[in-house]
Amino acid sequence: MMNNLDYVELYVKKLKENPLIFNQQKRLIEAQMKGSSSLFKAIKGDDFKKNARVYLKKIGLI
Amino acid sequence: MNEKVAKLKNIYTIEDSTIIIKRELTELDIFVKDFLQVLKNHADYLICSGYVSIASGRTRGTEDVDILVQALDEKAFEKLFDDFCQNGFWCYQGDTAKEVYQYIKDLVSIRFARIDEIFPNIEFIPINQNKRIKFFEFNNPQKMRVKDFEFKVPPIEFEILYKEIILGSDKDLADARHLRAIFSDLIKKEKFKKFRDIIQNNDE
Numbered sequence: 374m375m376n377n378l379d380y381v382e383l384y385v386k387k388l389k390e391n392p393l394i395f396n397q398q399k400r401l402i403e404a405q406m407k408g409s410s411s412l413f414k415a416i417k418g419d420d421f422k423k424n425a426r427v428y429l430k431k432i433g434l435i
Numbered sequence: 436m437n438e439k440v441a442k443l444k445n446i447y448t449i450e451d452s453t454i455i456i457k458r459e460l461t462e463l464d465i466f467v468k469d470f471l472q473v474l475k476n477h478a479d480y481l482i483c484s485g486y487v488s489i490a491s492g493r494t495r496g497t498e499d500v501d502i503l504v505q506a507l508d509e510k511a512f513e514k515l516f517d518d519f520c521q522n523g524f525w526c527y528q529g530d531t532a533k534e535v536y537q538y539i540k541d542l543v544s545i546r547f548a549r550i551d552e553i554f555p556n557i558e559f560i561p562i563n564q565n566k567r568i569k570f571f572e573f574n575n576p577q578k579m580r581v582k583d584f585e586f587k588v589p590p591i592e593f594e595i596l597y598k599e600i601i602l603g604s605d606k607d608l609a610d611a612r613h614l615r616a617i618f619s620d621l622i623k624k625e626k627f628k629k630f631r632d633i634i635q636n637n638d639e
Contacts, residue, residue: 377605378612381493385616388492392445395458398494402461405496409554422525425553434546435527 453578468584473522477515481573487588488610498554503573506561567637591618592626
């Protein structure tokens with residue numbers, strides 16, 4: 374059975390065989406960015422920084 | 436041309452010691468590029484950790500990009516901070532350089548994101564010569580390029596060992612394995628030996 378590290382190596386092998394897989398990587402990265410962005414739309418507005426900092430304190434980033 | 440070289444040329448090439456990754460820019464690259472465009476006017480830098488693997492094709496998301504910057508004096512930092520604010524970024528830790536400078540002085544990271552966004556963010560990591568491992572990689576950069584975006588990262592062997600020896604989470608080990616596999620034709624045993632000594636014989 375493949376573990377996570379075997380999968381990483383298999384992915385690189387496939388990428389070397391077919392660099393068009395870079396396009397899938399781009400889509401995944403951009404989908405994640407879009408997902409993160411829409412998650413925080415609710416706290417936009419005049420008090421964005423204030424509300425963002427409350428959230429960031431809660432998750433321990435500040 | 437043998438098959439091995441042909442495959443290598445599909446993914447990346449080396450030109451004047453710069454690793455050129457043959458892919459399109461992502462929105463994450465553009466975010467980092469915009470940040471560096473401001474930073475480079477004020478200070479030298481090194482991008483390290485997850486973004487190095489992602490830039491070279493690792494398929495995973497990230498919420499932050501780690502950038503080492505040599506600690507600046509207060510006046511220089513104020514100019515840099517104001518420039519970030521005027522160019523579409525905000526700082527998690529405060530709205531003025533004065534509020535935030537103590538972090539830099541204490542060598543504590545601060546974070547920047549685009550205005551009205553939280554993620555992705557840049558983890559701005561101030562360093563000085565006392566941070567020996569980070570100071571070494573900072574002073575021995577490897578250039579990498581994607582399209583017209585050129586940036587500095589640690590030597591690939593150093594980045595692999597740092598993730599394997601110092602960081603060591605599942606995510607870091609997977610990043611290290613990715614780098615070992617993608618740059619299998621580039622990485623050199625003797626560099627591993629040299630960098631392993633540096634990493635193991637210095638405290639962070």
